[in-house]
Structures are given as C-alpha cells and as structure tokens.
Amino acid sequence: MSESMIIAETSKGIVSPVTAELVSAAIALGTNPTVIVPCTDSSIADSAGYDGVAKTIAIKGDCFTNYDASSWASAIDAVMPSGSIVVAATPQSKDLAARIAAKRGLAVVQDVVKIDGKNLTSPVFSGKAMQTVSATGDFVISVRANIFQSASEGTANVSVIDQSGDVATAVQEIMERASARLDVSEANVIISGGRGMGSPDNFSHLERIADVLGAAVGASRAAVDTWDEIPHNMQVGQTGKTVNPNLYIAVGISGAIQHLAGMRSSKYIVAINKDADAPIFSHADYGIVSTWEETLPILEAALSSMMS
Amino acid sequence: MANIVVLVKRVPDTNARIVVNGNQVDLSAVKWVISPYDEFAIENALQHREAHGGSVTALTLGPSDADKVLKDAKAIGVDEIVRVWDDSWGELDSNGVQIALTEAITNLNADVVYCGKNAADTGAGSTGPGIAERLGWASVSNISDVSFDGGVTVTAPADGGSAKISLPTNVVISCDKGSVKVRKPNVKGIMMAKRSQVNVVSASAPSASITFVSHSPPPAKPAGKKYEGASSANEVAKLLRDEANVI
Numbered sequence: 001m002s003e004s005m006i007i008a009e010t011s012k013g014i015v016s017p018v019t020a021e022l023v024s025a026a027i028a029l030g031t032n033p034t035v036i037v038p039c040t041d042s043s044i045a046d047s048a049g050y051d052g053v054a055k056t057i058a059i060k061g062d063c064f065t066n067y068d069a070s071s072w073a074s075a076i077d078a079v080m081p082s083g084s085i086v087v088a089a090t091p092q093s094k095d096l097a098a099r100i101a102a103k104r105g106l107a108v109v110q111d112v113v114k115i116d117g118k119n120l121t122s123p124v125f126s127g128k129a130m131q132t133v134s135a136t137g138d139f140v141i142s143v144r145a146n147i148f149q150s151a152s153e154g155t156a157n158v159s160v161i162d163q164s165g166d167v168a169t170a171v172q173e174i175m176e177r178a179s180a181r182l183d184v185s186e187a188n189v190i191i192s193g194g195r196g197m198g199s200p201d202n203f204s205h206l207e208r209i210a211d212v213l214g215a216a217v218g219a220s221r222a223a224v225d226t227w228d229e230i231p232h233n234m235q236v237g238q239t240g241k242t243v244n245p246n247l248y249i250a251v252g253i254s255g256a257i258q259h260l261a262g263m264r265s266s267k268y269i270v271a272i273n274k275d276a277d278a279p280i281f282s283h284a285d286y287g288i289v290s291t292w293e294e295t296l297p298i299l300e301a302a303l304s305s306m307m308s
Numbered sequence: 309m310a311n312i313v314v315l316v317k318r319v320p321d322t323n324a325r326i327v328v329n330g331n332q333v334d335l336s337a338v339k340w341v342i343s344p345y346d347e348f349a350i351e352n353a354l355q356h357r358e359a360h361g362g363s364v365t366a367l368t369l370g371p372s373d374a375d376k377v378l379k380d381a382k383a384i385g386v387d388e389i390v391r392v393w394d395d396s397w398g399e400l401d402s403n404g405v406q407i408a409l410t411e412a413i414t415n416l417n418a419d420v421v422y423c424g425k426n427a428a429d430t431g432a433g434s435t436g437p438g439i440a441e442r443l444g445w446a447s448v449s450n451i452s453d454v455s456f457d458g459g460v461t462v463t464a465p466a467d468g469g470s471a472k473i474s475l476p477t478n479v480v481i482s483c484d485k486g487s488v489k490v491r492k493p494n495v496k497g498i499m500m501a502k503r504s505q506v507n508v509v510s511a512s513a514p515s516a517s518i519t520f521v522s523h524s525p526p527p528a529k530p531a532g533k534k535y536e537g538a539s540s541a542n543e544v545a546k547l548l549r550d551e552a553n554v555i
Contacts, residue, residue: 095450098433099437099441101402102403102406107517134521285532286532286544302542
C-alpha cells in the first residue's frame with residue numbers, strides 16, 4: 001500500500017476536527033496515512049490520533065507561529081516522508097499544498113469532493129460542473145470539508161521533529177493584525193444578508209443570530225456593492241468567497257447565479273425571503289416566505305432556547 | 309524600476325451557462341473574458357509601475373485564441389503581452405503549467421509577479437504559490453489591498469483577521485478583490501491594443517501525471533421544504549436540530 005501524508009488543519013493552536021475527515025479521504029485513496037502536525041507546541045499533536053493512522057509526526061518550529069507559505073513549505077518538506085499529500089481545502093492549506101507540490105514536482109488537485117480509486121472529482125466553473133481526473137504516482141490533493149465521514153478518534157503515536165533551526169521567513173514582516181469576527185471561509189455556520197436587508201445597520205440582526213450559533217456573517221455581492229459599510233471580505237459568491245459550511249442561512253438574498261456559485265455546496269441551506277418566487281428557494285432545504293423583520297426575532301428566540 | 313509580470317487567463321464569462329454535453333462541458337457558445345481576479349492583479353501591477361517605475365508584461369499560457377485576453381490587458385495599460393505555448397504539448401497538469409510559466413517568467417527577468425487568487429474555471433489557486441516555489445521566491449495569497457509607500461505592503465487574511473505584511477522585492481502576489489477599482493480601457497488604449505503584437509514564446513513542459521477523465525453536471529439537490537409566514541421559523545429551527553443535526 002502506498003503512503004500518504006495528511007497535513008493536519010490547525011486553528012488557534014488546536015488540531016481542527018476536519019483533520020479526521022482527511023483521514024477517511026486518504027483511506028479512500030487506498031493509501032496508508034501518516035498525520036503531520038505543524039505546530040509551535042507539540043502537545044497539540046496528542047489529540048491527532050485516528051483509527052487507521054499508525055503514526056503522527058509533530059513538526060515543531062517557531063516558523064509555524066504565523067503563516068508564511070515559503071517557510072511552512074520548507075520546514076514541512078525538509079522532514080515529511082514521501083507519498084501523496086492530503087490537506088483540507090481551506091484558503092491557507094490550498095496555498096500550502098500548491099507550494100509543497102511544486103517543491104516535490106507533484107501535480108495538485110484542489111477542492112476534491114469525491115474519490116473513486118485514483119479518480120478525483122472537484123467542482124469547476126464555480127460549481128456549475130464537476131470535473132473528474134485520473135491520478136498516477138504520488139500527487140497532492142486538498143479535500144473539501146463536510147464530504148467525508150470523520151475517522152474515529154484513536155490513540156496518537158506521536159514523534160516530534162524539531163524544526164526550530166534555520167528556516168528563513170521570506171515574507172518580511174507582519175506590521176499589524178486586525179482581529180475580526182469569524183471569517184466566512186472558516187465558519188461551519190454562516191448567516192448572510194442581501195440587499196433585502198434594506199440598510200447595513202440591519203445586519204446587526206444577523207450578527208445577533210450569528211452570536212447565538214457561533215456563526216460568521218456573510219453578504220451577497222449586491223449588499224457589498226451597495227453599502228460601503230459591508231466590506232468585501234464578507235462577500236460570498238463568484239467574486240467573493242466560496243464556502244461550504246454545514247449550515248448556510250440566506251436572508252433577503254434573491255439567489256443570483258453569482259451568489260449560488262459561492263454557497264450551493266453548503267450541506268444545509270435555509271432561505272428567508274419575502275418573495276416566494278426568489279430563485280434561492282429552489283436551492284434551499286428549508287425556505288421561509290416572509291419578511292426578515294418578522295422572521296429573524298422568532299428564529300433568534302427559537303435558536304436561543306435550543307442552544308441554552 | 310521593477311520588471312513586473314502579471315499572469316492572465318482566458319476563462320468563460322462567469323455569467324455564462326455551463327452545459328455538459330456527453331461527458332464534457334460544451335463551451336462553444338460562451339463568451340470568453342479575462343478571469344475576474346486577474347483584472348485585480350492587472351490593476352495592482354499597473355499601480356506598482358506607477359509608484360515605482362518599470363514595465364508591466366501580461367503573460368498567459370494557451371493557444372492563439374488566448375491572444376484576445378492579452379490584447380484586453382494591453383488596452384487597459386500593460387506594456388508588453390506574451391503568450392507561452394508549444395504545439396507539441398499534450399495535456400498539461402498543474403506541474404506542467406507551472407514549469408512552462410516559470411521558464412517564461414525567468415526569461416522575462418521578472419522582479420515581481422502578480423496573479424489572481426484563482427482562475428474562474430478551475431477555482432484552484434495553485435499557480436501563484438506553485439510558481440513562487442519554483443522561482444525560490446516568497447508568496448502571499450488572497451491579498452485585498454496593496455500600498456507602495458516605501459516598499460510594497462499588502463493586506464492579507466491571517467488567523468481569522470487580517471495582517472499588513474511588508475514584502476521582499478521578489479515575490480508572487482495573488483490578488484483577491486479588495487477595495488481596488490479596476491480601470492477601464494480608453495479609446496486610445498483599445499486602438500493601440502488592436503495594432504499590438506503578441507510575443508509568442510516556447511517553453512518545455514513535462515507530460516501530465518493527472519489527466520482529464522470527464523465532466524458531469526453538479527449533483528441535483530432534493531426538493532426542500534417551503535413554509536409561509538414568519539412563525540414557521542420555530543419549525544425550521546427544530547428541523548435544523550432534529551432532522552439536519554447542524555446546530
């Protein structure tokens with residue numbers, strides 16, 4: 001059986017749950033997976049044990065404090081055994097996957113949603129079609145979240161490799177860091193508003209529900225283009241971010257092809273719109289035909305009582 | 309004086325309907341455009357030239373039908389337009405595309421490369437970071453804003469927020485939309501672009517280890533449940549918990 005290296009997804013100093021899905025993807029490839037954990041504190045790798053994974057390698061280095069594609073790729077490549085490479089299809093890990101693939105002269109397939117032997121399927125044309133390719137030899141893939149079952153947790157057999165030494169950081173200096181609400185590209189639950197929200201101030205109603213659910217707040221292109229107060233980093237859609245959370249709640253969004261391109265692969269979609277004919281309803285698992293003014297307070301109260 | 313290269317790709321208009329015919333998409337009827345994020349890359353490259361001097365070369369990879377997007381870039385204001393292609397190439401995977409582009413970029417003596425954060429057809433975003441690795445350069449991806457006071461400083465996502473990052477000279481910058489307004493071509497630019505010549509160069513590329521099998525339509529979603537009236541939010545909240553298990 002050929003080997004595969006899963007580069008664990010980490011966020012805020014812990015190994016993210018999506019890593020367990022990567023294990024299932026690696027097993028679907030017919031490979032024998034090892035989990036690689038880039039970290040500054042190797043104890044976080046203790047939680048990265050899964051059924052079917054014999055080895056977990058913690059690569060400990062100061063360079064992993066902040067993301068820099070060049071130094072991360074160098075530090076990981078220097079000590080990671082050969083094999084196919086599997087990462088999560090987050091913006092940062094896709095970037096890292098591309099650099100490591102180039103370093104090792106391997107081809108890369110991003111955003112994989114289906115694995116059938118060595119046939120790999122990903123969305124193309126913003127999800128308007130699917131493309132299947134066939135891979136030979138070792139290769140690199142990023143895998144979309146919420147597609148593969150999570151592998152069961154197991155005991156992590158961790159070995160630690162110190163890479164604190166001489167990895168140069170190519171990007172020169174991080175000058176300042178602005179914190180923000182959870183970004184839509186990292187969230188499992190997203191509530192988005194469109195121009196139907198009427199004014200940017202009304203996004204506060206979405207934020208309150210986001211606080212209840214631990215969700216990110218997104219926006220349609222129409223909302224971003226109309227109101228300066230709604231920044232582009234909230235935009236979900238073709239020229240914004242492509243997301244596939246567990247739950248996507250679209251409020252006052254008609255469902256232009258532009259927007260659907262960025263969120264149609266969400267696991268569950270809720271649409272709230274006063275126009276019963278809005279295209280978003282044909283993509284929604286649960287649709288509510290009503291105004292947001294009437295609906296959101298009821299939804300907020302119902303969710304609050306469930307979450308408390 | 310910087311020798312700036314901006315990568316552009318010809319893709320179907322993002323509003324185009326994509327039809328799968330047999331086991332392949334039928335693109336015969338679509339309008340072709342510069343990939344939207346590449347437009348932001350062009351704009352940032354032009355601003356780089358205006359701030360620090362130098363020249364901007366738009367580079368694409370493809371057969372001659374890709375010349376139009378180069379001429380579109382020329383109309384917006386790039387100085388040179390170059391297309392890398394070799395009729396002897398078979399199918400190219402990410403490795404082949406990046407090796408050929410890297411050879412062309414090296415021959416152009418580029419100091420800095422701009423590109424879109426991904427192309428609207430594949431959505432992959434592998435080319436920018438992959439080329440940076442092959443050039444031995446730094447790379448920064450998904451940047452929203454760039455400023456040219458002193459050196460080059462970009463705003464990029466970091467740990468759920470954003471960071472301002474000061475860049476070294478040799479770097480590949482992959483551009484997100486950000487606050488930059490893309491300039492439109494003027495009549496003079498369009499006339500100049502019509503008369504301009506595409507410089508076609510060759511490069512070597514290995515054969516693909518990842519090869520195309522088929523296209524298929526996206527999976528259809530089963531019909532959802534639709535409710536009238538705001539009070540149904542109670543029912544939907546219950547379904548999200550008990551049926552969908554997502555909260």
